[in-house]
Amino acid sequence: MADFPFDVVGFDLDGTLLDTSGDLTAAVNHALESAGRPPLTVEQVRPMIGGGSRHMLAQGMAATGRCSEAELDVLQRRLLDHYEANIAVTTAPFPHALDAMDALATRGVKLGIVTNKNERLARKVLGELGLTERFGAILGGDTLGPGRSKPKPDPILAMVERCGGGRAAFVGDSIYDTTAARAAGVPSVAVSFGFLQQPIEELGADAVIDSYAELVPTLERL
Numbered sequence: 001m002a003d004f005p006f007d008v009v010g011f012d013l014d015g016t017l018l019d020t021s022g023d024l025t026a027a028v029n030h031a032l033e034s035a036g037r038p039p040l041t042v043e044q045v046r047p048m049i050g051g052g053s054r055h056m057l058a059q060g061m062a063a064t065g066r067c068s069e070a071e072l073d074v075l076q077r078r079l080l081d082h083y084e085a086n087i088a089v090t091t092a093p094f095p096h097a098l099d100a101m102d103a104l105a106t107r108g109v110k111l112g113i114v115t116n117k118n119e120r121l122a123r124k125v126l127g128e129l130g131l132t133e134r135f136g137a138i139l140g141g142d143t144l145g146p147g148r149s150k151p152k153p154d155p156i157l158a159m160v161e162r163c164g165g166g167r168a169a170f171v172g173d174s175i176y177d178t179t180a181a182r183a184a185g186v187p188s189v190a191v192s193f194g195f196l197q198q199p200i201e202e203l204g205a206d207a208v209i210d211s212y213a214e215l216v217p218t219l220e221r222l
Contacts, residue, residue: 035061137159
């Protein structure tokens with residue numbers, strides 16, 4: 001176990017570690033309904049996830065008509081209130097994710113979370129799923145302050161430091177993840193089952209997995 005190539009493995013949250021698409025779609029539709037807009041399907045919302053709640057809502061509003069910044073301010077608050085109150089209705093880890101985390105922990109690897117979700121909401125959903133204690137660091141899009149979330153490398157570098165340092169890898173599903181990892185000098189693994197906004201080949205990841213059953217062997221090859 002001592003020769004495992006990584007000391008720290010970080011994960012994006014939405015679309016990477018957790019399938020949050022159902023609960024996020026419900027929150028988006030709650031905001032849209034309050035503005036008199038038609039609802040969107042999970043399939044429509046899934047590619048909108050990853051850049052934070054305002055980005056997701058702005059795309060949802062654009063799909064159903066125009067929207068001013070002032071209206072976005074009001075609707076984002078409605079979205080977040082609904083989401084926080086219903087944060088883990090359908091949300092669950094992707095298949096084999098817990099087994100992969102167990103296998104990494106057995107090898108002495110420290111685990112971290114770097115998400116563009118608000119840190120308080122990230123901690124809430126992880127807490128409701130009983131996962132918080134698995135992670136040595138949990139960083140949200142607001143943790144380090146304005147302008148320092150992914151695709152900036154700052155939160156990945158902070159995650160590695162808070163997990164004790166060493167060689168790290170990062171697992172994600174978006175260009176935010178692979179760009180941040182590359183800028184941090186960290187190898188990236190993309191999950192093909194995530195909330196992809198573009199073809200997986202365009203993410204520029206160092207490796208791609210189709211299931212969490214492939215994660216540990218893939219990291220060993222990296």
